[in-house]
Amino acid sequence: MTDSLFSSLLTDTPLVPVNVNGEMCHVPDGYTVAASLLYLGHRITRQHPVSDEPRAPYCHMGVCFECLVSIDGQDNQRACLQKVIPHMSIQTFTQGAL
Amino acid sequence: MTEDTAAVYDYLVIGAGPAGMAASIEASKAGLKVLVLDQEATAGGQIYRNLGQTHPQQENVLGRDYVAGKPLLAEFMACQAEYRPGVQVWHIEAHAKGFLVAALESGKSVTFVTSDLLLANGAMERPMAIAGWQKPGVMTAGAGQILLKTSALLPKQVVLAGSGPLLLLLAQQYRAAGVTILAMLDTTPLVNYWRAIPWMLAGITTPKQLLKGIWLTLVQRFKTPYVSNVSHIEILGKDKVNGVRYTVAGPLTGPKAGRVHELHCDLVMLHQGLIPQLQMARLLGCEQHWHDAKQCWQTRMFEGGKTSVSGVQVAGDNGAIGGADLARLEGRIAGLTRALKNETGASLSTRFEGLWLKSKVKQQHWARGLVDQLYQPAPWVSNPAGDTIVCRCEQVSADQVTAIAKAGCTGVNQLKTFTRAGMGACQGRQCGLNLCHLVAQAQDRPIATVEPLTLRPPLSPITLGQLAQMPSQATDSQTGI
Numbered sequence: 001m002t003d004s005l006f007s008s009l010l011t012d013t014p015l016v017p018v019n020v021n022g023e024m025c026h027v028p029d030g031y032t033v034a035a036s037l038l039y040l041g042h043r044i045t046r047q048h049p050v051s052d053e054p055r056a057p058y059c060h061m062g063v064c065f066e067c068l069v070s071i072d073g074q075d076n077q078r079a080c081l082q083k084v085i086p087h088m089s090i091q092t093f094t095q096g097a098l
Numbered sequence: 099m100t101e102d103t104a105a106v107y108d109y110l111v112i113g114a115g116p117a118g119m120a121a122s123i124e125a126s127k128a129g130l131k132v133l134v135l136d137q138e139a140t141a142g143g144q145i146y147r148n149l150g151q152t153h154p155q156q157e158n159v160l161g162r163d164y165v166a167g168k169p170l171l172a173e174f175m176a177c178q179a180e181y182r183p184g185v186q187v188w189h190i191e192a193h194a195k196g197f198l199v200a201a202l203e204s205g206k207s208v209t210f211v212t213s214d215l216l217l218a219n220g221a222m223e224r225p226m227a228i229a230g231w232q233k234p235g236v237m238t239a240g241a242g243q244i245l246l247k248t249s250a251l252l253p254k255q256v257v258l259a260g261s262g263p264l265l266l267l268l269a270q271q272y273r274a275a276g277v278t279i280l281a282m283l284d285t286t287p288l289v290n291y292w293r294a295i296p297w298m299l300a301g302i303t304t305p306k307q308l309l310k311g312i313w314l315t316l317v318q319r320f321k322t323p324y325v326s327n328v329s330h331i332e333i334l335g336k337d338k339v340n341g342v343r344y345t346v347a348g349p350l351t352g353p354k355a356g357r358v359h360e361l362h363c364d365l366v367m368l369h370q371g372l373i374p375q376l377q378m379a380r381l382l383g384c385e386q387h388w389h390d391a392k393q394c395w396q397t398r399m400f401e402g403g404k405t406s407v408s409g410v411q412v413a414g415d416n417g418a419i420g421g422a423d424l425a426r427l428e429g430r431i432a433g434l435t436r437a438l439k440n441e442t443g444a445s446l447s448t449r450f451e452g453l454w455l456k457s458k459v460k461q462q463h464w465a466r467g468l469v470d471q472l473y474q475p476a477p478w479v480s481n482p483a484g485d486t487i488v489c490r491c492e493q494v495s496a497d498q499v500t501a502i503a504k505a506g507c508t509g510v511n512q513l514k515t516f517t518r519a520g521m522g523a524c525q526g527r528q529c530g531l532n533l534c535h536l537v538a539q540a541q542d543r544p545i546a547t548v549e550p551l552t553l554r555p556p557l558s559p560i561t562l563g564q565l566a567q568m569p570s571q572a573t574d575s576q577t578g579i
Binding site for chain 2: 005031039048054055056078080082083
């Protein structure tokens with residue numbers, strides 16, 4: 001994890017608690033999982049199953065399948081298509097990924 | 099048997115963007131039982147994504163064209179059509195009563211039966227397979243705009259690279275929001291400006307619009323660090339982006355032409371125009387054709403958005419890239435066409451005729467022709483080379499694809515067997531077009547003769563558990579899944 005490359009235009013959005021890789025974090029309400037990860041500074045979100053290269057969200061509209069993470073125990077979920085809900089559990093770098 | 103399979107819909111619309119919304123409004127107004135499935139959490143498609151839930155500050159940055167979708171969105175939300183967001187369609191097939199659509203809704207299997215289908219699931223950005231585009235820190239310009247619409251997220255600093263109206267629009271929006279644009283690398287080849295001249299001349303008929311376009315383009319040139327005639331962009335960095343290398347083409351050709359530059363950055367957004375998302379139409383067997391000006395495959399469309407498959411229509415950018423206004427018009431036409439199948443009311447027919455004429459005028463508008471000619475991808479973009487990754491999912495390079503194609507491979511579908519390109523999770527969405535270009539180039543034949551990737555279910559990943567949850571009626575149908 002490094003400093004985020006992104007910042008929010010708004011400052012007054014209410015935050016929701018989410019669990020990322022076992023760590024409690026707070027992200028603005030209404031964010032997708034992919035946006036949350038970028039906001040929190042996760043520049044790399046998975047390891048490519050073929051090349052082991054690092055990868056991260058690319059298209060943010062469900063067509064590239066680069067943002068696959070585990071959400072609430074379900075592997076290979078497109079992080080860009082799901083909005084965060086309070087206490088959602090997000091796991092990056094999951095094994096057995098597509 | 100679940101309730102989902104019990105109901106038979108008159109019209110199932112996939113996609114709740116401008117085309118899907120407009121079609122649903124018209125069809126439900128005519129009394130049809132309409133179901134709208136959309137993969138996103140909110141209606142509006144990519145263009146009006148998150149509209150209605152955005153903060154005034156976001157709307158200021160996004161501009162008038164974004165906010166202009168509000169009346170359509172409100173009309174859609176108030177109409178009688180059943181709208182189910184967050185639904186990912188993974189299979190469609192012929193069924194005794196029309197079509198069976200299998201999808202995942204909140205991780206659960208659902209199936210629907212409909213007599214007629216409208217594919218209005220829009221476009222995607224043309225894959226811009228440049229060296230290093232798979233590295234973390236590279237995303238599409240569309241992704242940048244989605245982050246702004248849904249999350250009010252802005253990059254602290256960014257390099258924009260590529261060509262097309264969306265890139266210019268994003269630059270304008272980022273500037274308005276105070277984002278540092280380190281460079282705007284314009285890859286539009288100079289030859290495209292010559293090609294576009296006839297369309298610019300045609301634009302003199304409506305000078306206000308032409309001047310607006312020219313003004314927008316010029317503003318970006320003077321207000322951002324603008325580099326034109328850029329080629330051979332390469333993303334630098336090992337684990338993540340730490341820079342970009344590019345060539346500025348000189349006036350001369352040959353090995354000495356062009357100077358190479360490097361720029362330090364950690365975020366690059368790419369854009370090279372839009373192409374229709376053809377997966378569903380291909381799965382259904384709708385006839386497709388190569389469109390030379392738009393440089394992409396399209397579903398062959400007949401009157402009212404009908405396709406070669408009876409009962410299946412397409413509308414909006416899913417048919418041919420034409421923008422939100424045309425998509426809305428085509429959506430209304432598609433919905434009316436479906437309604438006219440059941441009843442031939444004189445008022446419906448008159449309304450259809452009027453809209454049909456209007457859409458023809460809009461499709462042939464000079465601005466569309468101008469955009470098509472001006473923003474055609476440069477050959478180095480369409481035909482990646484060397485160890486540039488073409489298939490991101492299976493990590494297949496341009497050289498590997500070219501070698502197999504030169505060895506006499508029959509086409510991209512056989513190439514898939516040899517290299518696995520197109521077999522990954524994205525189902526060829528990101529590599530399909532470039533594979534066709536590379537095969538055409540290696541075998542020195544027109545791309546129109548290269549049959550694109552065959553599509554097979556599932557269109558998006560599904561677990562065996564989810565498959566097992568499917569209602570029994572669905573599993574008994576012809577294909578026996």
